[in-house]
Amino acid sequence: MRTNSYLLAFTISTLVTASPFVSASTIKTYQDISTSSHFSVAVTTDGKLYGWGNNSTSNAKFGTEGMDENAYSTPTLLAEELDIVWQKAYANQGGVLSLTDDGKLLSWGLNHTCQTGQGEEDTSLTLLPAVLDIDSDSAFVEVTGSYTDSYLVKAESNFALTSSGELWAWGYNNNGQLGDGAQDQQCAPIKITTEQSFTSVSSSYTHTLAIDDAGEIWGWGGNYYSQYSSEEGSNTPLNTATGKQWVKVAAGSQFSFAIDAQGALYVRGYDSNSMSGVSGYPRYEDWTQIDGTQTWVDIKIGARHVIALDSEGNIWSWGENSSGQLGFTDLYEKITSPTLIESNHKWQSIEAHGSNSSFALREDNTGAGERTQIMC
Numbered sequence: 001m002r003t004n005s006y007l008l009a010f011t012i013s014t015l016v017t018a019s020p021f022v023s024a025s026t027i028k029t030y031q032d033i034s035t036s037s038h039f040s041v042a043v044t045t046d047g048k049l050y051g052w053g054n055n056s057t058s059n060a061k062f063g064t065e066g067m068d069e070n071a072y073s074t075p076t077l078l079a080e081e082l083d084i085v086w087q088k089a090y091a092n093q094g095g096v097l098s099l100t101d102d103g104k105l106l107s108w109g110l111n112h113t114c115q116t117g118q119g120e121e122d123t124s125l126t127l128l129p130a131v132l133d134i135d136s137d138s139a140f141v142e143v144t145g146s147y148t149d150s151y152l153v154k155a156e157s158n159f160a161l162t163s164s165g166e167l168w169a170w171g172y173n174n175n176g177q178l179g180d181g182a183q184d185q186q187c188a189p190i191k192i193t194t195e196q197s198f199t200s201v202s203s204s205y206t207h208t209l210a211i212d213d214a215g216e217i218w219g220w221g222g223n224y225y226s227q228y229s230s231e232e233g234s235n236t237p238l239n240t241a242t243g244k245q246w247v248k249v250a251a252g253s254q255f256s257f258a259i260d261a262q263g264a265l266y267v268r269g270y271d272s273n274s275m276s277g278v279s280g281y282p283r284y285e286d287w288t289q290i291d292g293t294q295t296w297v298d299i300k301i302g303a304r305h306v307i308a309l310d311s312e313g314n315i316w317s318w319g320e321n322s323s324g325q326l327g328f329t330d331l332y333e334k335i336t337s338p339t340l341i342e343s344n345h346k347w348q349s350i351e352a353h354g355s356n357s358s359f360a361l362r363e364d365n366t367g368a369g370e371r372t373q374i375m376c
Contacts, residue, residue, distance in 0.1 A: 047085035050075035103139020114187035115156035138162035165197025176235030177221030215245035225270035263295030279336040302352035313346030
């Protein structure tokens with residue numbers, strides 16, 4: 001049985017020894033956490049926003065006035081002067097998208113592919129959180145963006161869901177991944193015209209997946225490896241999985257995962273990095289079940305690894321482990337099938353979006369990182 005007593009916490013300039021599931025704080029409790037290749041953000045149960053990692057002049061991720069080039073090794077309170085009660089936050093490769101407790105959507109950071117959604121097509125920085133101007137009668141309840149498997153790729157496509165199931169999108173669109181029927185970059189949020197009411201969405205820099213209120217999967221964007229359809233791809237939402245009730249989707253660059261209502265895990269597309277949970281380099285042109293031994297409730301894709309949560313509150317991982325992101329001491333070992341990370345805790349949520357880090361929240365909402373995120 002694999003052990004996970006110690007990991008290497010990786011930075012650009014140093015290596016720091018850390019234990020797995022290191023608490024991000026011994027005082028704060030979190031309700032939401034998000035990570036990218038350079039930094040992380042989290043929202044506490046009392047609505048405060050914290051960040052840690054890199055805050056260089058090229059990213060300005062922490063919404064601070066002026067150019068703060070420090071790297072923060074521990075959670076640091078952000079935008080306190082704005083007196084905002086935060087609900088969720090999403091860390092993309094160049095900035096932050098966030099939701100307030102009253103359903104407003106804010107952004108700040110880089111804008112090289114219009115990822116702030118502020119309506120301006122320029123590369124200037126938005127240093128402080130700014131409300132996005134969106135003509136919707138419903139409050140926003142979810143925000144996310146495109147997974148990318150490299151910190152060098154900053155092609156951000158962003159999405160937000162309202163309480164009524166409206167899907168809004170903006171940013172990079174070279175593969176039609178925004179779902180508006182075109183391939184033009186969008187600098188302001190646009191409503192994706194469809195009769196469906198969506199409940200969740202996941203995007204990579206090639207394609208996007210969403211689940212509607214009937215539990216069916218829709219996909220659009222690049223489909224070169226049958227990531228969502230065995231037919232040609234589409235620049236508008238295409239129904240790709242009927243006959244089942246689906247509860248979770250996760251879009252990778254060349255492949256996709258989905259979990260059905262019974263907790264079965266499915267994959268489709270091409271696996272070039274041992275991330276499908278099956279050994280070798282398979283290509284699946286339809287949804288194919290893998291690992292029928294567990295009942296799954298969530299799955300997240302990192303830069304070169306995958307973590308999944310089962311119904312018992314256990315975390316499983318597979319893929320590359322060069323930075324200890326799988327939660328095991330065997331660095332540089334590639335694991336090709338779901339492998340349990342032993343822990344005395346039960347976990348309620350996981351996060352590994354496009355980074356070489358993995359985070360989890362315990363049932364008592366205490367943040368824990370398998371790899372301390374200290375980028376400098």
